[in-house]
Amino acid sequence: MMWLLVFLVCVLIWAGGTYWYLFIKPGAFSVESVRPPGPMELDQRKRDKVLKQGFTKEKIPKDLDAIIIGSGIGGMTAAATMAKSGKKVLVLEQHDVAGGCCHTFTEKGFEFDVGLHYFGQLHENAMLKVAFDQITEGQMEFVELKQHFDSIVIEDGEKQRDYTILSGKTEMERNLKKQFPDDVKAIEEFFKIMKITARQVALLGIVKLIPQWLALFLIKSGIADFCSSIFRLSESSATDVNNRLTSNKDLQMVFSYYFYGVPPKDSSCMINALMLHHFKRGAYYPKGGASEIPFHITKVIEKYGGRVLVRAPVSRILVDKKEAAYGVTVRKGDEHVEVRAPVIISNCGIFNTFQKLLPPEIQVKPEIQSRLDMLRPGKASFLLFSGFDATEEELDIVSTSIWLFKSNDMDGMMDEFFGMSKDEAPENIPMMLLTFPSAKDPTSKIRHPGKSSMTILTMVNYEWFEEWKDSRVRKRGDDYFNYKMRFANHLFDWACKHFPKLREKLVYQEAATPLTNTHYLGCNQGAIYSADHNLGRYYSEAMARNRCDTPVKNLYLSGQDMFSCGIAGALHGGLLCAATILSYRVYIDLMLLKKQLKWKKAKETARLAKEKKQ
Template identity: 65%
Template structure:
């Protein structure tokens, strides 16, 4: 496409240069087409004139899933040493979550020499898997949406993994929701499909069909206009704030109103059915619906409208293949490399990092530093106090809060999925249908009350989702239980060594785990007798292994975070020159949120909106697919 535009532009210039200019033509009449040509040339250069990381040619033939753990460890567990740092670095990325790996792969593919540094012993962040006693568990990934053929996210993942990721569709229903307890418990199922998702909900709520239709209308707007919110981070900050504060942005798109609108306040106008309120809010992330954004909750449901997917081979397949891409283009991903601080030059610009501990520190220099370790860790822990106290940094920190801590119970069973009567469907359990009261009551409990009163829980079976699990873990099954907790409930043990926090800590987290496991067994009674392994991750585990600030997976996704004015300010570039942010904290939570955080960050670093390139590639692929389908249909007719 760029070559065609170049030919067109050159032809236009040649034609204009050959025209005879009338003597009576005024200066402004000459200036107008000249101004147009200059503007067109600048736009062309900005959109098409620079190297793109995206191309059809970058995809390779998909290889088999690598089952050899030692070979996987060579990719995911390559430890840091000074000798392994590539020479002539262009950029350093702190943290190997999806956001960090994405920006690193994109920069590497346009010729930049990139180094990714991970403080844990394995790359991947919340997307890594760990193996224990013959079981493989995913730390943070449960499923991903928007990965149907030629979707924007699927095209992006294919580009940063060179086409090596393979996703499994989880089928129907992908989620089952239980509300209430005992005899009054209600069961609802969520289906995918452009029309099927809405139709299936209407069957379950026949008295609320109009409310469902209105919600799906808003959901469609939020999904189709998400790029309007992303644009706030890509256009000049002064322009974004001007459009928002003058009200022009609201005239251009309703998504700005939805993003700052209370989810509950809007649902209250829609229906009084509290069960339906729960269905429209069932992706819990620690914020009551009354304090969360209508836009975010609608977008989360829409995310799975075209299918729910799981990476074949487990969550670690994602960092495994992106790491290979980075290395294929001359970069490197090194683990066991805790970054202690960001180096600044005499002008206050980022110029490298210090890696290691107080006994053995190594300085690694690069003209660009990108942080994927979170907004709080970056500004509070990695910068000198005099820099972190800058007004622009403090303003950003004061507008956000750490999310709730995640509490995860990993369970291993000496039985197959068939023997346990489990499947790929995720189970969501809620003790009450008033999520606001339920969550307020729970998060305001005293520390000793909380373990026996967990009000909501996710139950997921990763081995039942993955066809390779029977080869990786023959005769075994895994279950993961997830809920949210207050960091303060565990804070008294935060300064103790990770394996020596004492009996009180063990007893306290075991109380949570027992309550959650017993609750899961009510729905899957065969689990209890086949349990052979159980491990519990608290917010302190997340802080230790993943560097998570206060053990949270992401920022608190409240209305402040999605206020359009703050979204325009919370961008990838920072008040520190040459220091950028990527990942979930830049835009939104989840794998997809981190992916787009990486795309936004790479666009900022390269001063080139990569979404243009991605959209043109998507259009090209869809056109090729339509042509292929037409040819196949023609063959069938003959």
């Protein structure tokens, strides 16, 4: 009888504790914190006061709870979530403007996005939309792009084949079936994979949040695999899955056209499926440009007593004798300013954090090296920014993003290109993304009348540019300039084949090499997508071990390295980091908010229907 009583008391305590944790314990997020968007701030001086606050000792908030290294979306998300939880945070950015890959720059009257070209999952009450509304308190507005958001162009010798990718709950699949009528079954199977990955990918986040010993037990025992096929999909090569589905090389290209430096044979089928599914309910662009994201998140951080300071390069993470992080040093001219806090979050990538910022005696520790051995550096990016004195209509440009390929054999052409010598590479680029940010944002016509901008992205080897890594930015010499312009000229000529009016209206052009990315964005070896997204990274055990906490007590990681590349991947890396530090139900709160908003919408719809009948 006594044991039964003890058991019942334990059950009641557990149930009460769970109820308190889920429904009573104060959280960071709430419906009430979201308010209607205010008028867009067009005064650049006022925007600079938010985005370009230079670091000084006097601006450091007192009694800091956390320091965040890097103002990319991962760091800003972690910072805003912690700030809304009552923590006083300081974000330190080495560049002269906040935002990381979300920042924009303006030259000669032309505005360019750096790393944000478009993203999805922002339809009403989508998880990403709910998260954005919380970290910006509802101030971000997004423009939904045309349904035809992507074009895939395969230039196989003299033959050119164009495929359109449409957004839409049913339209995306139906449109592909029209273009590939002999592969209907393959498309249906791939869309089943997309649905499974979208619904069950949260389980890969959960293995990063539950105790590591429990996650490894569930994976190694086979329980995790028995419960969900997501663990098998994450470990499946995209090429293997594509070959199983179809022998049509063009369709295989469609299943894997989002390039991030890893050929399909070495990448996870799950990641490629997630990327396409990401746009199933629409593609979006920030109204006012990508810099709106750091602009509004900074305001939220400041609202709760925090700061975002730029021109604040962190030179070292401070670690005490007990191997616990307790602060950072910031380089200010010839001085190194020490800033202390009980929690340090690094959003500058695992390689920069472990190999450059930690003290040498900590870097060599086996537990640090084993974490590094789980990942490898990502492929570098090359970007070309072009400005035109002409309108969208005069240039015949579109908001659709154009993905250009020289072949339908992604594995073959990537292996061949990345295996080329430094001198062969510039004239043999096999793929590029062509996008017009000015055509995506309707406010561009107001903010930059009569002007249009184009961004081109491709992947390159860092080693091709490495000989100039120790030279100063903008003073790298004629050899460097001429070499990078060989890449730039090839990319621009390729773009002009598809948009002939570009050439005569070109008035500004700048090429960003891996060295540029390293200088301005702090990317390790110029990789804007951070660590390599190879298949080994997405093995279940690797996912469980690659988590936000680190072998150094009080030091945490955020951003793309914690889950996947892109704005959405980095944002989730920030949420995972905040959840780990706060021991807080971040995702449960977001799901409950999503349900609450859905019920609210249903009630409103029912009320309007009732009024209409009356």
